[in-house]
Amino acid sequence: MNGTIVGGWEYIWAAYLVTWGSLALYALSLVWRARKAKSGEPQPGSKP
Amino acid sequence: MQKALDVGLPIVAIVFLVVGGVLGLTVAPADKDMGDVYRIMYVHVPAAWAALLAVTVTFVASLVYLLKNNWHADALGEASAEVGVFFGALLIVLGSIWARPTWGVWWDWDPRLTTAAILLFAFAGYLALRRFVDDPERRATWAAVAAIVAYVDVPILWFSVRWWRTLHQIQNTGESTHSVMTKSLLWNALAFALLYVWFVRLRYRVALARQAEELAEPPETEPAHTPAP
Amino acid sequence: MTPAGKKRLTAVAALAVAGAGLVYLATGNIEENLVYYWTPTDLLAKADTVKNATIRLGGMVQTGSKQWNAETLSLRFVMGETPEAGGKTITVVSTGAPPQMFREGIGCIVEGKFDGQIFHADRLMVKHSNEYKPPADVADSHQLYKTLAPETPATHKSGKEDAVRAAPAGTETTR
Numbered sequence: 001m002n003g004t005i006v007g008g009w010e011y012i013w014a015a016y017l018v019t020w021g022s023l024a025l026y027a028l029s030l031v032w033r034a035r036k037a038k039s040g041e042p043q044p045g046s047k048p
Numbered sequence: 049m050q051k052a053l054d055v056g057l058p059i060v061a062i063v064f065l066v067v068g069g070v071l072g073l074t075v076a077p078a079d080k081d082m083g084d085v086y087r088i089m090y091v092h093v094p095a096a097w098a099a100l101l102a103v104t105v106t107f108v109a110s111l112v113y114l115l116k117n118n119w120h121a122d123a124l125g126e127a128s129a130e131v132g133v134f135f136g137a138l139l140i141v142l143g144s145i146w147a148r149p150t151w152g153v154w155w156d157w158d159p160r161l162t163t164a165a166i167l168l169f170a171f172a173g174y175l176a177l178r179r180f181v182d183d184p185e186r187r188a189t190w191a192a193v194a195a196i197v198a199y200v201d202v203p204i205l206w207f208s209v210r211w212w213r214t215l216h217q218i219q220n221t222g223e224s225t226h227s228v229m230t231k232s233l234l235w236n237a238l239a240f241a242l243l244y245v246w247f248v249r250l251r252y253r254v255a256l257a258r259q260a261e262e263l264a265e266p267p268e269t270e271p272a273h274t275p276a277p
Numbered sequence: 278m279t280p281a282g283k284k285r286l287t288a289v290a291a292l293a294v295a296g297a298g299l300v301y302l303a304t305g306n307i308e309e310n311l312v313y314y315w316t317p318t319d320l321l322a323k324a325d326t327v328k329n330a331t332i333r334l335g336g337m338v339q340t341g342s343k344q345w346n347a348e349t350l351s352l353r354f355v356m357g358e359t360p361e362a363g364g365k366t367i368t369v370v371s372t373g374a375p376p377q378m379f380r381e382g383i384g385c386i387v388e389g390k391f392d393g394q395i396f397h398a399d400r401l402m403v404k405h406s407n408e409y410k411p412p413a414d415v416a417d418s419h420q421l422y423k424t425l426a427p428e429t430p431a432t433h434k435s436g437k438e439d440a441v442r443a444a445p446a447g448t449e450t451t452r
Contacts, residue, residue, distance in 0.1 A: 003380030004412075005083035008149045015088040015145045016069070019095075019138065023065075023243065026134050027058070030250040037257030077411035081378055086409060114288030117281045151402045152376030158313050185280075189287060196291040200298045211303075213313045213335060215386055220407040229409050 057246040064239035068094075071232035079229075088146040090232055094240035095139040096164075100202060101244060102132030103171055107199040110192035122188040123255035124248070125195060126178060129171050131247045135240075136168040151215060160216035163205035170198035184262050314386050317356055317365040324393055334396055335386040335404075339366060343381050350374065356385065356396070367391070371398035378403045 072090030079086040109125035112118055143161070144154045155161065174194050181187035204211075209218040222230055278286070312319075314335035320327070334356060342355035352371045358364040360382040369387050379385065384404030389397045 003378060003383065004081060005085050005149055005377045008083060008085040011085055011145050011149050012073070012087050015091055015142050016073070018141055018145070019091045022134075022138055026247065027243075030247055030254075034250040034253045037254045080408075080410050080412040081383075081405060089409070111288055111292075114284045114291070117284055150376065150378055150405055152379075153400065153402055156402060159311065189284060193287060193291045196288070197295050197298075200295045200302075203299060204302060212311060215313070215402055215404060217405050217407040220409055224407045225409040226411055 053249070057242060057249070061239055061242035061246055064235060064242055068232065068236035068239045071228075071235055076229050076232040077226065082150055085146065085149045088142060089229075090236045092139065092142040092146055093233060094237045095135050095142055097237055098240040098244045099132050099135035099139050099167070100206075101241065102128045102135055102248070103167065103195075103199060103202060105248070106132060106171070106174075106195050107202075110195040113188055113192050119188070119259060120256070122192070123252055123259055125192065126175075126255045127248050127251035129174050129195065130251055131244060133168065133171050133175060134247070135244070136164070136171065140164060140168060156215055158215040159208040159212040160205065160214045163201055163208050167198070167201045167205055170201060171195075174198060184259065316358055317367045318358060320367060320391060320396075321365050324391060327391060328393070329390065331388060331390060331399075333386055333388050334367065334369070334391070334398075335384070336367075338379070338381050338383055338385050340381045352401075354381075356387070367396050368394070369396045369398055371401050375401050376403045378405065 068090065072087050076087070076090075078084050105128040106125045109121040109128065112121035113125060140161075143164070147156075148154050174191055177194055178187055178191050181190060208214060209216055225233070314333035315323075317334065317336050320332070320334055336356040336358055337360045339355040339357045339362065340360050342353075344353040346352075350373055352373075352375055354369055355366050356369050357366040371387065371389070379401070384406070386402045386404060387396060387398035388400040388402075391397075
């Protein structure tokens with residue numbers, strides 16, 4: 001209680017792991033969805 | 049060009065994220081009050097900027113859709129909103145993890161935190177609205193209106209720390225921040241900006257494919273009983 | 278009207294609604310209704326109207342006012358408008374160890390009840406300024422970590438020291 005936080009690395013690691021983990025999962029989901037959209041598309045050739 | 053971006057963007061973004069991580073976690077000095085815990089800033093603040101960038105793009109795309117009747121703008125608005133909700137949720141989770149050791153609480157309804165929560169829920173609502181409306185024309189118009197109205201929260205969120213008394217600190221400036229800390233923050237912000245562009249490009253393709261699919265559908269699947277507004 | 282024209286009109290209408298909402302917020306007296314915490318001056322002015330209500334009080338921990346009792350885990354300090362004496366102040370009592378960042382001279386927000394004399398806090402939050410600076414006396418962060426680290430396990434010991442240090446600082450205590 002001297003006004004400076006000592007340690008607290010568990011919070012820092014938690015924050016960075018949440019960041020990296022969620023970025024990786026969201027990136028994977030986007031890559032997968034984009035790939036599916038491309039391959040599953042009959043491509044009518046007309047733009048909306 | 050497209051191919052180069054597809055491969056290059058994620059690589060460059062990850063390189064920036066790694067460099068930013070090294071700078072933020074080891075090179076940057078500890079803070080006089082928060083010790084090492086302040087290092088969460090290097091992911092919290094870039095997440096905030098990415099979320100604000102994302103909803104700003106959705107706001108502009110919504111205007112372009114309504115003013116120019118441009119369907120690509122509708123797809124971009126949808127794509128950027130989803131990426132914005134992702135970064136907004138990340139922002140709030142990271143803020144909460146940072147708040148516990150510094151402020152002493154995980155959450156409190158101060159004006160900044162409240163307006164951030166409103167932003168997240170408003171754009172999650174925008175995405176929900178898009179799912180519930182089947183008619184593409186109506187969906188795009190309603191969603192665009194919703195995005196424009198929801199965007200009002202952004203200036204309020206930004207100035208909340210100056211307009212009102214808050215628990216959250218005001219924006220740090222180059223003046224109030226040590227130069228090595230500022231540089232580390234900018235690296236991380238650039239990493240998040242690149243990730244944002246990469247994510248939006250992927251999500252935009254999903255949205256375009258859905259639009260093409262809807263146009264290819266036979267017209268009798270469209271609900272005929274609801275009159276056009 | 279053409280569909281495109283209708284959409285353009287929709288855009289103008291949506292912008293108008295958004296703009297009006299923003300102007301209302303920026304110029305209206307919503308600030309009056311949306312006060313996140315009261316300062317000691319605000320609270321003392323309205324003290325008799327909030328006897329049993331849970332309220333938030335914010336301000337600065339007055340220099341020389343912190344009294345921490347590590348045995349009873351009770352914390353007592355004076356909240357002022359500024360860290361230095363002068364201006365309205367309110368004595369705050371709370372239980373439990375405050376966050377590590379708590380110190381004299383720092384911004385602080387408490388939630389609880391004011392009985393007219395003392396503010397009994399159930400929740401204590403420490404504010405941080407927008408300053409991010411390494412400690413002035415120690416240039417290297419790793420060095421700082423080393424100098425502070427040995428104190429970590431002895432939290433309640435350093436708490437006692439704080440109480441001892443605060444005692445001669447001159448504030449009256451009822452304990």
